[in-house]
Amino acid sequence: MSGEVFLFEEQHQQHPRVIIRNFLSLHECKELEFIHKSSSTVGYRPNVFSTTLSHLIATNSSHFIIPFIPIRDRLKDKVEEFFKCEFELFIEFTGLISWSRGASIGWHSDDNRPYLKQRHFASNSVMSGDVTSGVLSSILHFSYWIPVMLYTLAVADSLCIPFGYTMKAVCYLNNYGKDFNGGLFHFQDGEPTSIIPMAGDAVMYTSDHRNIHSVDEITDGERLTLTLWFSRDDSHNEDVKLVSLLSQNLLHKNMADSYLPLPASSNMYWFSQDQASNNQFGFNICWARLHVLGYAIYICQDSSCESDVSELLLKPVCLVRGNELLDQKFVNILHALQIVHFYCWKGSALQTNVSITDTKVVKLSDVQRKRINGLKSVLLNDDDLALRVFSSKPSEENERICFDWTGIVAAFTAWEDYVSKLTKQIRLQLPSWRMHESIYDVQLGEQYHP
The missing domain is CATH 2.60.120.620 (q2cbj1_9rhob like domain)
Known part of the structure; x- marks a missing residue:
């Protein structure tokens, strides 16, 4: 290369x-x-x-x-x-x-x-x-x-x-x-x-x-x-x-449990202009990265915006864009972020064999919009700062992607296939890594077969 x-x-x-x-x-x-x-x-x-x-x-x-x-x-x-x-x-x-x-x-x-x-x-x-x-x-x-x-x-x-x-x-x-x-x-x-x-x-x-x-x-x-x-x-x-x-x-997890992301402590995702002062005026970078791409999240379970932010990050969410909500649950905000950026990475290369009827998109209700705005006030209380930090010129690849919810649904399926393959690889190689206390590309002949 x-x-x-x-x-x-x-x-x-x-x-x-x-x-x-x-x-x-x-x-x-x-x-x-x-x-x-x-x-x-x-x-x-x-x-x-x-x-x-x-x-x-x-x-x-x-x-x-x-x-x-x-x-x-x-x-x-x-x-x-x-x-x-x-x-x-x-x-x-x-x-x-x-x-x-x-x-x-x-x-x-x-x-x-x-x-x-x-x-x-x-x-x-x-x-x-x-x-x-x-x-x-x-x-x-x-x-x-x-x-x-x-x-x-x-x-x-x-x-x-x-x-x-x-x-x-x-x-x-x-x-x-x-x-x-x-x-x-x-x-x-x-x-x-x-x-x-x-x-x-x-x-x-x-x-x-x-x-x-x-x-x-x-x-x-x-x-x-x-x-x-x-x-x-x-x-x-x-x-x-x-x-x-x-x-x-x-070692003690099944396949599905080992690849669904789990957010770290909320302070690890909190950005403020003055990090040293613990300034609460700033934003959660997971929300902000979704925001600059045109998305928001809706927490599926009833919860108060007064809840601990770490708890909010762990709750199931749906993706929102404009006045529309994709009625498909993500396990948490980090899961949604990974799917969206997988869509940005793969874009038009995704096989979008998903029909409109398989993609349930609903209009936001006033109640849902109010809850989203309430959550935004907690996780993104400095909109301008988020745009200054993360906004950039759109790439040629992303400019070629015409947004469609069917693409996000296709990305959801393709992401699952991608991470499950990586998870299988890491499980096959881990016994050799443990034996040598070293992470390296295990050759086929060395691989552990359970």
């Missing part, structure tokens, strides 16, 4: 870094985007959202780990190959990170805290990116940029990184100028000075003082990345912890 590789040979001692174009396929980028937008929580910095593998397990979405596995393996292989540390690294962290309008970070290195010193390599897969020396047109005008094919090792041999140094790599999942504006990545020294995020590109670099970097403020849209951290210290191996969590979560 990977394409051209850029190795900056003349500066590799001072600024070790590698850029791989088209490391991820468009399908991989879109699948990870679907997972993130339907599963993420409020992140670690203002206007940042994250999806970690441990969070997926905790919210009964363990099956979404499956698409990460081959990508993690490929990233780890490439980091070890280019920086000459084969079979030495452990994955410390895997996560999807998105930056929305207002997010930025100034000059820093990624090991700038004592507790981060164990990090030896970080891998960021750029789902969409470009490299530049400051302007787009100058991308290939540096004589010391050396494009090579992926498996060329002659130059890579000279990139051996001493044991004590740390590294980082990133994969961009969407495109600068199309899906978001702002968010350019800059190195303080060395070449390239700037990277334009484009879907599928991967960037790998040492996370120490030799690669001090910054990210411009996002001015519109949402910038998505896949980020991996690597360590030589096996005590920081995230796989051991993840396998333990998976064992606890899956």
Whole structure:
């Protein structure tokens, strides 16, 4: 899947870094985007959202780990190959990170805290990116940029990184100028000075003082990345912890119970402009992501808007659009969010063999509308803020989708088929993972057959 590789040979001692174009396929980028937008929580910095593998397990979405596995393996292989540390690294962290309008970070290195010193390599897969020396047109005008094919090792041999140094790599999942504006990545020294995020590109670099970097403020849209951290210290191996969590979560559940999502604590989904102050003026990001796509939710069971928000998130819901309500129950708001974003991902590719008579759509009553507005006042009390944070240019794919409730019903069925297949895969592979305390793509001959 990977394409051209850029190795900056003349500066590799001072600024070790590698850029791989088209490391991820468009399908991989879109699948990870679907997972993130339907599963993420409020992140670690203002206007940042994250999806970690441990969070997926905790919210009964363990099956979404499956698409990460081959990508993690490929990233780890490439980091070890280019920086000459084969079979030495452990994955410390895997996560999807998105930056929305207002997010930025100034000059820093990624090991700038004592507790981060164990990090030896970080891998960021750029789902969409470009490299530049400051302007787009100058991308290939540096004589010391050396494009090579992926498996060329002659130059890579000279990139051996001493044991004590740390590294980082990133994969961009969407495109600068199309899906978001702002968010350019800059190195303080060395070449390239700037990277334009484009879907599928991967960037790998040492996370120490030799690669001090910054990210411009996002001015519109949402910038998505896949980020991996690597360590030589096996005590920081995230796989051991993840396998333990998976064992606890899956071993005593049947298939149906193991793939219906379960929302986390409501505070993990609450966004306010000032996160540090516990400001209650803001919005629930699950509701907001539905809202910017034109949907609302109606809680099927009688409940007061005064109820605890965590309880409201667990109740069965119906989807609403305009004056219409789809009379089909979703187990909770997270379930509805996953179906809607699955529809956004698959769109016109869904087999809509659903007749109008199978799709029960009813007009909202005044009582239902009042209850929806009451719930909205609790979960979305800053409409303008939600639109500023999550609104973006419509993608070409979504522009081609002509909304029809039959498409949502088809997405419901297709989503069930998709997640049940992933759940079967994870159950087949889990015994091997438990045996080796490692998450990897189990080959057919190794698979456990109950």
